[in-house]
Amino acid sequence: MKDFITGNLEEIEFLDRDVFVKRLSGELSLGAGVLSYFSVKYKEGIKLFVFLLKKSGEIEFFSCKADSKMPSLTPFYPQLHLFEREISEKTGIIFEGHPLPNPVRYENGLTASSGSYFKVQGNEIHEVAVGPVHAGVIEPGHFRFQCLGENVFHLQIELGYQHRGIENAVISVDKKRMLPMIETAAGDTSIGHAWTYAKITEALCEVQISKRASFLRGAALELERLANHIGDLGALSGDVAYLPTANFCGRIRGEILNITALLCGNRFGRNFIIPGGVEYDVDDKLIKEIMSRLDSAYEDAVSAISLLWERKTVLDRFEKTGIVSLEKALKLRLVGPAGRASGIDCDLRKIFKSEPYEDFESEPLTLNGDVFSRAYIRWMEIKKSYKLIKNWLSRLPQGEITLEIGPFKKNSFALALTEGWRGEICHVCFTDDKGEISFYKIKDPSFHNWQGLAMALRNAQISDFPLCNKSFNLSYCGHDL
């Protein structure tokens, strides 16, 4: 199946407000997941668009005209909560019944200190406010805990410190600057976002890239996945002060990044994936170099990471910490490794099996959503990515690596999905009647998962928070855009 859809803007069903709400809640109650739910400002008013991924793998979409007051569906379908808040922030529409109507990105000079925070009443409860400035070199975000001693009763996360206005900037600049800007949406997922953007442009131009280009794209994405997962496992062991794995994984991640640099000259894969294909080609010599480096890095990773699963003290820290149950994960629609660790089958590579993942298979695992599960699933994915890269690079077909991109279709829309290393990346794009991009919506997988982290800390110990945070490893800037 294709992991993108495109069509004329007229094809999007335009419903009445109440019918829209009813249809949306109907689909969600049947188990659909929201891919994107956003507002677009027109001269006539504000239109709401929603794109859903049904259980069957079909993508459904419809829209309506928004009133100034809309009924909130968050109390029934918590997966919508940030989307509704985002629409509220951008347009001023009030979603009646929304339990936490804070802004998402605190634009216009506001910061998270102006949000409203849930507080447990009782003068023995104290609050712990962490951030935005953290003690390590990590991104800014505000975490508000309600605690009694070491027990956490509730965690609320408010971000927005890294809001750069990418979505607006992207449509107002020259087309040549769009790709570099989108790559910075979340710097460690550059390849994921770039590929999604490329899929959108190729859909809007109706261009089919060559198999060689799609294999190379796949290799780059999997290298990104490898680097980040290895780095995450090293960081997790660093958080429990298990130094052997922490030290080795740091170095190995560097090796993988260097391999990416071999492909395109940039350690994070910038400017590798471009609309129409990839920028740089590989020859046999380069492939051999990459394979040998990859083999040695993988071997080192195996020996370093296997230590983790043998150490009882490490397992004692990881197991039964920060549990997110399957029910909660489904309700919140967690994506990526975090969702899979709680038991949701949400790998887009498996659902769509689009190029180059036609033969993608993954073993089902029974995991219970604790830190150990999220760490172990990363380990499974590391092994899988390694096999995939070796597979592709060893049978790279011939072909053109870049194809010409023509003009975009007029008055059309396109949605593209990619399984980045954090999870489901979704971009939506509208074009106007001149064929120029009039609207671009970026959704990073962290947008779904931050609330999962908040739920993982319920009735947990506050000293386990850094471990849970690292086990999710969500993007602050991907959320803030």
Added chain:
Amino acid sequence: MENIKIFFQILVIFSLAPILPGIINRVKAKFAGRQGRSIFQLYFDLYKLINRGMVYPKVSGIIFKMAAPSVLAFTAASAVIMPFGGQSGLLSFSGDFLLIAYFLAFSRFLLILSAMDTSSAFEGMGASREAQFAVFAEPVFFMSMLTLSRITGETSVYGIFSKLSPDLWIQNAPVLSLITGSLFILLLCESSRVPFDDPDTHLELTMIHEVMILDNSGTDLAFMLYASYLKFWIYASFVSAIILPRHSDFFFSDSFIYMSGLFFTSVAAGVTESIMARVRLLRVPQFLLAAFSISVMAFVFQAVKG
């Protein structure tokens, strides 16, 4: 001559205290395959800090301002009671280890109060954990001291150390090795090392000792850090005296043996830090109770022997 020796001792203790954590850091780095910081790095850090100005939080009161010199004073007073080499400390009398334990307890009390004085949730968390660990660590210390006192028949630290000898090891090997084990665990706990606390972490929510001095700065911070180095020296001396009991009457060779004992203890602490992960905070009391049971077992063995 005696006075010169005592003066020399005090000089050595105070000047060499920052080397021991430096040795630990170096060992950890070597395990990680890195070169690591120089073992004299902490001296440079202290020098840098001492010459900086201090910033006091507005909500804090006089306790916060007076805490740093007081904490250091208590730790220094404990340090001069410790014997060095084969010599007794500046003060040595029957029951002096009680003063060591309680001076360190008072410095802990002041540290907790100064941490709570800042009205910060992080420091409060660290203070609460420190108070909690002390509850389980004190009995370990006293039990070990009781056992050592019973074996050697002495009640002062110097007396105990002077009676320890390789012959005593031959007679009481199981007891003394158990005591060494429990004192080593106590060393790790009191100096906030893995598996009780991670001294290299940057995560405030998991820190214990480091977060209690979060709002100290400049000279105050230098004092607090130096006090923690002295504390490590004090507990390491216990372990060192047991594993390498000195025996000759030459001051310099005894001192050399004693300092190599300290060196080995630091290396052992570094190795433990490199291979063990940090224990969940809920499990720390259990860990300390395990150390306590080890020392109780040692006492029982000793009592049964007669």
Added chain:
Amino acid sequence: MIIILLVCVLFLSFSFLNLFLSSYSNINKINSFFSFLLSAAGLFACAAGLISQGSFLPFKSQFINNYFYFDYLSHFFLLIFYISLSAVSLYSAGYLKKTEGKKSLNFFWFNFYLLAFSMQAALISKNSVLFILFWELMAFSSFFLVMTDFHKKEVRKAGFIYMCANGAGALILIAAFSLYSDSYYNFSVSSYPSAVFFMTLIGFGLKAGFIPLHIWLPEAHPAAPGNISALMSGMMIKMGIYGILRTLSLLSPWKESWGWTILILGSLSAVLGIIFSLGQKELKKFLAYSSVENIGIILIALGLAILLNCNGYYELSVIALFASLFHIFNHSIFKNLLFMSAGAIAQSASTLIFEELGGLSKKMPYTAFLFFIGASAASGLPLFNGFAGEFLIYYVSFSSIGFKSGTFSVFAVLSVSLTGALALASFAKIFSALFHGGLKNENHSDIKDPSLYMLLPMGFLAFMSLLAGLIPYLPFKLLFSSFNFAFTQSSQWISVSKYLLMTTCSYCALIMFFLAFYYMRKRISKENETKEGITWDCGYGTSLPSAKYSAASFSQPITEFFSFDGQRSRSYPKILEYFPKSAFYSGNTRAVFYELFYAPAAKKIKKAASRLSFIQSGQLRFYILYIFLTLAALLIWKI
């Protein structure tokens, strides 16, 4: 001695005088001053008696010798009594200011003087009937004093429990005293030493307040007004210990089982007392449990003394006894100080709940300073007097560790060290909750330090605490050399004295270090500027007063570890919604022994007793029948 008797009589007469005076507005001050003067006179007489040699000569009057004690034990406890009383009297001048003119204080002072009289008289009574008379008088007068605020429900409940404890104790004591062999029921030897011992242990234990007989303490102390709680905790519970000591001094060959009982009860009280105090939400209840803990330490030392004596180590046993007495002296000083500070805070801020207070150190600096001294002394930290008593206990234990029967010293050491660490945690918790951080309650912005009447006695007690702590040899010699002058030549005494002097040397070294570091810092920071900033808030920008670590949170890890049935964690709020609207938590602190044991037992007894209520049928003929049956039985028995 004459002076003491005179003081006694004067107290008695003043009490009655108060009943007949109309309520002047100055009555509070006049009474306080008289009480202060009388107790100061008694203090001097006592101190002179203790210090000088040959002061315990028997009286020329045989009558007095038959019925009154004027020996070392009485003098020692009278000394403590006069110290407490003089401090509390002066303190009352300031404390009761708020109630002056509002309600009649005549009854209060009547009971106060009566209480003072009865305590002194009990301490010098040789005759058990007189003793019980004064004991009951003490119980009644203190009951009325506790019930000063009788319009509050919790005060009435506290008074009721207190009365029950008093009554039960008195009954058991009467039974015990009947077993003495003297025909006039003077205190003397007995043919049933163990029975007497255990009965008096329970009877006096109900007054001393060790576990499991302590349930009235945490109720009565918070309910009573500040100065009365100080007096009760500082002196009255020691009357129980006096009783036990007096009994021990009469029952000559001590048995090991007695020693073990006291040692185990003491250890239980010490450890459990401080664990209970950790979970408390209110200051006075906290201090009440802390008193239970200290009584435990006193009993541990006493138990050690008995066990050492039974095993033949007489000199060490005497030292252990001194440790116990020393701790009684020290505890009285710092507990009075702490309760007086609590009263000062209650007067200014009208609340004693930890979570409602905070940041008082800026508004009440003197009280904060004095409270710090009291708290450090109570935690048994060096430089203050609480440490000196514990030090002696350690000394005795470590000296006896090598003995064949040395298991009791291990027990003692472990209990005292565990208690010390827990006490450190709990006093750190309350000191920070009360005095640190910003002002939690805006209503408190106009509070200030209490009046000089209250500060002076607190300051005096703090000074004594510091003095006794810095130079423990001084009070040790002054208090104990008159016990037995021959003993002061023994090797143990000399070794203990040396020990205490060396502690003072260490303190000198400590103070020198502190001054050195302080001046070093001052010199270095002269060249650099010292700035004021905010506490690290992670760059959030807005201050968050609720971020201050609450007192309950501070002690949560320890209380959760020691909570034996998980009841605490079951009361935590379980938030189930994804985006909750509201949640509430309030910790429950229950009196474990009362709720799990005494209250259900009382219910059962009440139920059983109600089955017997048929006896009180209300019909005269049955009562006449009962009288007839009793007379018949007595007749048969006598024939």
